[in-house]
Amino acid sequence: MAAHSATVAPVAPIRRESTLLQLLRNRQGLIWLSYLVLLVAVALLAPTLALYDVNVTDLAATNAKPFTPGHPLGGDGAGYDIYSRLIWGSRQTLIAVLIVVSVSAAIGATSGLVAGFYRGIFETAASFVSDAIMSLPGVVLLIALYAVTGPNLPAAMGVFGVIVAPTYYRLVRSIVITVRKELYIDAARVSGLSDLRIVGRHVLWAVRAPIIIHSSFIMAAGIGIESGVSFIGLGNPAAASWGTTLQRSFNGIYNNPWGVVWPSLLISITILAFVLLGNVLSDVLQSSSRNKVLSARQRRSVIARSAAVIGEVATAEPSKDSILSIRGLRIGYLTPDGEVREVVHGVDFDLRRGEIHGLVGESGSGKSQIAFATLGILPREALVLDGSVFLNGEDLMADPRKMRAARGRRIAYIPQEPMSNLDPSFTVGAQLIYGLCAVRPMSRPEAREILLALLQRVGIKDPERVMKMYPHEISGGMAQRVLICGAVASEPDIIVADEPTTALDVTVQAEVLDLLRELSEERGLAMILVTHNLGVVADLCHTVTVMKDGRFVENAGVEQIFDSPSDPYTVELLRSSRSVELMEIAS
Amino acid sequence: MTPPLLSLKDLVVGFPTRGGHTNVIRGVNFDLAPGETLGMVGESGSGKTTIGRAILGLAPVRGGSISFRGRLISNISRAERRSLAGDIQAVFQDPYSSLNPAMTVESILVEPLAAAGVEEGTARVRELLDAVGLPSDAGSRYPREFSGGQRQRIAIARALALRPSVIVCDEPTSALDVSTQATVLKLFRDLQQATGVAYIFISHDLGVVSNISDRIAVLYQGEIMEIGEAAQVTAEPRHPYTKRLQLAAPLADPRKQRARRLQRQALAKAG
Amino acid sequence: MSIGTPQFISRLVTTAGVTAIMVAGSVGAVAGKELLTLGATLDMYGWNPGNQPGYQNWAAEAVWGNLVKCNSVGGLEADMAESWEVSNGNRTFTAKLRPDLKFSDGSPVALEDVKASFEFLTTSGRGADYEDIEFEMPDAQTISLSWPEPQPILNNKICSANILPMTVLAAGNWDVPIGSGPYVLDDGATTTGSEYVFKKNSDHWNASDYPYDNLVIKVITADGAAVSALTTGQIDATLVAAGSLETVKAAGMEVIQFLGQTPRLIISDRTGAKIPALGDVRVRQAMNMVFDKAAMAEHLYLGNAEPTAQVYRKGTAAHIVDLEDPYPFDVEKARELMAEAGFADGFELEFPTMTGQNFETLLPYVRQQLALINIRVTEVPLSGANAISDLLSGKFPVVLWQLGNDGNSAFQIYVESTVDGWWNLQHVGNEFIDGRWVKIATASAEESAALQQEINRYVVDEAWFAPFVYMGSTYAFNPEKVSIPTQSDAEALTPKLRDFQ
């Protein structure tokens, strides 16, 4: 998408494996899934695996130490074999978990689906109930329930399922509300699908992965609560469970301290298995929330690896008459497989004082990456593999301190999307004044004076009032003017403008382009203008560089490019662009 | 003159807000003839998309009427609306969100057919893929394996599946690169020639609209400023707003653009 | 107050179920006779005088006086009454009040207060015991209480009554206790549920027998915590679990082993109303023969128990010293008996259980052993408000319980074996027992003992119970801080407050 070329996300490799296969391919996924499968097998095969029947006691084994012959994990105060009791207990644990997860998912997911899809009165009512349940002190309720039903595990787990159902409700409802706004739901409506089919084919699919992931965490919680309830004595003393085993061992802790170790370990590891499986699932099924930042060491090793592949590149000197020179710039991203995908392949670029230089290309051509690299504000996961950015002959890339000193002072930035580039938590005035004081030593009233004048200059009618407003209270055009004001306030030599008018309406775009031209002329500002719009280039730029797939294909003065393009790609671009252009206007 | 396919009379569309309703469309009238392309152009907030959604039954009509072949279709039941699926279709702006990423192209294309109870199925899918210029093996693949332009072709194929007489195209090319945009526009024109479908073509770009439309309606804050033949609206705009819009669109030629800019600045000073 | 097991009461009062392990709070105890700090493994029961269990209730002993106090074998000791007399065939109790007694609110103790205190008990759980009393006050210091019938457990009834001002009783406000006991509650320093602080009542008639100026009762429910609190000097004495015996001994503590309980099967469906097999004495006897009592004492009670064939405590009137166990551990014999009785295939039983009753230790073995003679046991956990009424409803033909063995064995007979006794779950009368019970009411001490032993032999022969062992609580104390030369508890569960010296 041309309009959103700002961040180049690595393209996901095309995979059609089933979730299960992907899960098994993941080392952690394999480990924890195997553990849980093992657990289910243990529960099913309990009669074979347990050394003793569930109720067998051996008076000689009371408080037996671990590794006593016949009692591998020792015995408890009544002469039960701890190993066998834990094996038998896995059945109750799994049943409890199944009850919790099915009750809560059935209630929560269904009501969330209906509430999110139909909204209206059902949503209001369901949300009230959900809030009410969320406000319930769950454990206290379980205790109250105990007074009524006695130690009845299925009832307790069922109630716990109801208590946690709102978590499903909230999750599913919010996803469904988002999905409902997706265009493919509209498309399905227009295609004549009934609501039932839309929910069945489209909505259910969208909530499936989150439900599975969430279920994993709910199952973890279920184990914790099942054991906890048994542990505080609200469980069924008649049944073998991990929690009652822990309780029994805990009561006899002075007689056999090791007794508490086994159930504690088993409970913790099993919960861990569910939690980690949930994390792996969310990695596999959803875009990962993992921190993509590489440590300095990783970064160095990746860059070294890539340099070894490319070989030594002779670095050219900066051009003498340029204020800004880029030499041999290569930018890459790490793919999920650990490979480096290069998005800018060693480009050279010069900018003279007062020059407005257009950087044109379609989405994914790497033009924004160059703009960001100039300012040292590439996304944190980006890798500068090689190259230099010279400002007046000094290499900013080589020295982060120089880059910081230049950024915002010598080189300023105008972003694409005006609304998202202002901090929503501060007023316009606060962030402008604060930003100016941060780069130019001056008092706040001084900064305020300068900025009020400048706001007036960029075409804001009532600067005093606008300064008191929050970003969400002003229009996109006004926000862009505020950002331009912020960029020029520090009196930079160069402005890097990344698609500065793409998000604006065409009439506003024309005004903003006029403003940029005037500012450049008034202040002798050089400008790198990143855009996909050849009309904008024709309107504003002196020189043009055309980019394709991370390389420069053509670089010339603006008239030459438009009159006699030499590269076939430029020709093609021009042709497409002109095909949708308005003819001359009869005035 | 042929009777209109689609007819909007004093259309008012509004959404509930805190303590009342805000009308975003305030009394819009136009007719659409069979096989015609009506371009609707306007800036953000002009209501152009809302009109399209009202025609599709996705936005609430609070006043006036929309009729299709003389039959009232505003505020009809969901079931009745479903019966219109074969007549009125849509292509949306964002080809990324308008295709369900979990479904193969074939199942995306079969979905409207199945909903309408049409039997032809796979054969029709191949025909559709062919019509929009996609390889016939595309059916077994997923949307994420296609580029933006190709996805928009899939969306167009879906709209064509039931052989509709009107397609509402809501900014169908604005998410695409320029070169792709040109080819997709050409596809729209070719398909119209082949099937005789009528388009309501919504865009913020007067250039794009003029490229494809027979007639153009210029919208501003929920009202039509000007409606007329495409050549007239773009070349000899009658309404000052249309003129502003037109002069603001930059030309991919430095000299001509300089001229246009001066013209625009002059107009701005005068106004 | 009653024969119930202490834990039984405890689970009504505290959060039973979890036993946690902890170390003590860190208030350092001051040495000498200034301060006595007792650990209580359960919280006290509030300050309603009609609702006070005897178990670990030093708080009640501290604040209230009684006419007389019961001793460990059911005899009486002086308290607010300086002398007393039982007359009229165990129907009348006459007491002479000490002069100049005062309540902690400063008001003098009057005979009307005593009368009101007994009348108040008619609204309590033992209301039936106090109905139809006639009071007489021949002079300002003397009061006599007369029941229409002879009272075999008269002592118990008299010493269970806490004496309060009649105005307080009438108001029914139990926020702060008013009484004439040896200590007064320091309400400001007390944190309900955690720590109760008392100051000595120097006006108390017997102040010298309560040597400590201050008394603190800390509620520490978990055994591990109690043990650590004791060994680190945070408390001077506490009940500990049998398993902690070695730990506390190693830390230099002394231990008193009480054997106040006889865990047993109560085979109350002796008529076979619910399970016909239980009507056959051979079946009941077989049920007695499947338990290896010596092994139980050694393993389940970690050696802190003695095997027994009878339910009455050693030293009580009903105890038969040389009783040989007629039902030694012999599973084969038991099977034969079952077969003889025609119940070789056994039957199903439901055992009611509650948390805090030590079932987790006892039940697995009991269930396993009964299964050897095809008696299949399922556990029915009781909880909530209905637990006690369910337990006592008689719907369970056999109950496994850790019942106390009262120092007053007549009282125990009354509770367990007479037609009115609440542990006689089916309330089925028995000529042999009930006939002797009437005689006991008016009998002299020796006659009574003989009658009680006859009853004991009868219930052993008829296998009304299947007793396992004598066991009970382990009370540990720090010999450097306190000495406990006497034992006054009829229930033989803990020392009484007056035993701490």
Next chain:
Amino acid sequence: MSSLIKSLLRSIGVVLVVTFATFALMYGNAPGIAQSVLGLSASPESIQQKIMQLGLDRPLLVQYWNWIAGVVTGDLGRSYYTSESVSKALSNRVPVTLTLVLMTLGLTAIFSVLLGVFAAVKGGWIDRVVQWLSVLGTAVPGYVIAIVLVFAFAVMWRLFPATGYVPPHRNLTQWFMSLVLPVSALLIGAVAGVATQIRSAMLDMLDRDFVRTLRARGIDERLVLFRHVLRNAAAPGLTALSLTMIALLGGAVFIELVFALPGMGQLANASAQISDVPMVMGTVLVTIVLVLATNLLADIGVALLNPKSRS
């Protein structure tokens, strides 16, 4: 303002619904309750008398209405068993639980912000360590952590008391010491949860366009982080904390049992097991009010942080 009144009314609705549900759940069993109150030896007459005295013979709605009427006038009734006034019992217990929970919450806020910010900004091994700690903290149940802590610090090394509670007015140091282990046991799980949330809120904010623009404007990285990123991550952080507060109120029940702290959870558990309805209702009421107050405060806090809801 009107939204505040709205959520207040909503909260009152929740209180009514929840208390009624609890009341209805525990309703009935009048003879059972009376028997439990009176003990083993109770006669049928005294049981009947007790039922009348406690008002258990009245219909559910009447009993509930009486309770609500009492609550409005500040009278929460008296325990069936000990006749102790419920408000007095609660005034003893609530401070203990609140101290425990609030102390944990305060520490959670501090540690979570430190860990979450560090993990998000520094990445690398610190991030992995924080993530693993979070996973472990979520996985190991609080009571298991409590056992481990008690064993290590109270039994083995005897650094802290493992049980009991000393009111602060009695001895400040001992009060503090008595809370160290319980707070730690609760803290680990809470920090694990909140730190992860703060970390992802920070990561989310760090990826925002305005952060890039602030950097491009030459503003010092630390200022960007603390003035802008943290400020915007504060709202999700606050929400996470308020949810944690609610979770802590539940978790405190277990911890109070293990550490024998005379708090609300212990009272609730003890009272529920014996159907001491007035006590249970008192604890339920206080808990819900605390939960709702937390939600309300969090809503107000989030609203104050978000300029959009201010205008």
